[in-house]
Amino acid sequence: MGAVVTGAALAREQSRITVRDLPDKPGVVHGLFRELAEAHVVVDMIVQNVATEGLADVSFTVDDDDLPSALEIATRAARSQGAGEVIHASDLAKVSVVGSGMKTHTGVADRMFAALADARINIQMITTSEIKISVLVDQQFAAEAMKAVHAVFDLHVVPADLRFS
Amino acid sequence: MGAVVTGAALAREQSRITVRDLPDKPGVVHGLFRELAEAHVVVDMIVQNVATEGLADVSFTVDDDDLPSALEIATRAARSQGAGEVIHASDLAKVSVVGSGMKTHTGVADRMFAALADARINIQMITTSEIKISVLVDQQFAAEAMKAVHAVFDLHVVPADLRFS
Numbered sequence A, B: 001m002g003a004v005v006t007g008a009a010l011a012r013e014q015s016r017i018t019v020r021d022l023p024d025k026p027g028v029v030h031g032l033f034r035e036l037a038e039a040h041v042v043v044d045m046i047v048q049n050v051a052t053e054g055l056a057d058v059s060f061t062v063d064d065d066d067l068p069s070a071l072e073i074a075t076r077a078a079r080s081q082g083a084g085e086v087i088h089a090s091d092l093a094k095v096s097v098v099g100s101g102m103k104t105h106t107g108v109a110d111r112m113f114a115a116l117a118d119a120r121i122n123i124q125m126i127t128t129s130e131i132k133i134s135v136l137v138d139q140q141f142a143a144e145a146m147k148a149v150h151a152v153f154d155l156h157v158v159p160a161d162l163r164f165s
């Protein structure tokens, strides 16, 4: 497979905040993120899957350092939007693979999933764009996950913290 | 905000398949996507949020035309992975905004959410990368959603189906 995937990236020290049971109605997710934006909290991954019985969970990641203020804001905003509980976790790592060839090749995501499966690393969250696949894993598996994705895509080892957009 | 967001894109005629209650253990999502990859099904968005009580939902999108075969494969693979129900929907549209400036500006996602909120358009799924935010909406709101994001980010109208990576 000629360089379909051209690089990998790792972001350590990530925290994840999940707001459960947000009402699946227009404007609700804006009600949550408006307050984070006004407080200039830098949010990285945002994930929402489809609602179940009219309620949806929304998760987002921030740097570990920003967790206390992000959590306070998210808890307040969740209450104002009539959401359920707000849960969080820290010491997570985002592992990504990038490559413009993904658009025209099937199975790239599965090769990444297979590499992590073989390494017995659990995938906590997944987001994708046409040229990038990101997963959230426990930070203790970050180096192993990077090694696994470098191997499956024949990538030369890049400095772990080099970010690809 | 000098051109933080430089463009928007629309992909119509999307279908969404959701596999509910996948066991949150290493290798399970590979078990689902391996079969789709082997059948050369072109998958676009993949979204997984964190598990609840050890079970996670995974959704992915395909072109409407590919739904029958993708659904058959996903239903078989879900059963082999011990998942719960498989649900789906068609006639959806993916609306995205792109811009390398997002990495250094807070609040871009919320401006998109605010634009859709003001247009009373419900967001069904969200996925992000550092330079792109994508949401899944009902296709009947596709044109309105594109108009709303063009307005809020001062974008000149681009041909709706022009894809940005």
Ligand SMILES: C[C@@H](O)[C@H](N)C(=O)O
Pocket: A022, A023, A024, A025, A026, A027, A028, A029, A030, A048, A056, B121, B122, B123, B124
């Ligand atoms: C759940 C949340 O995304 C809701 N559907 C909204 O549009 O705001």
Ligand SMILES: C[C@@H](O)[C@H](N)C(=O)O
Pocket: A121, A122, A123, A124, B022, B023, B024, B025, B026, B027, B028, B029, B030, B048, B056
């Ligand atoms: C749910 C699924 O993603 C599982 N955590 C896995 O790693 O395969």
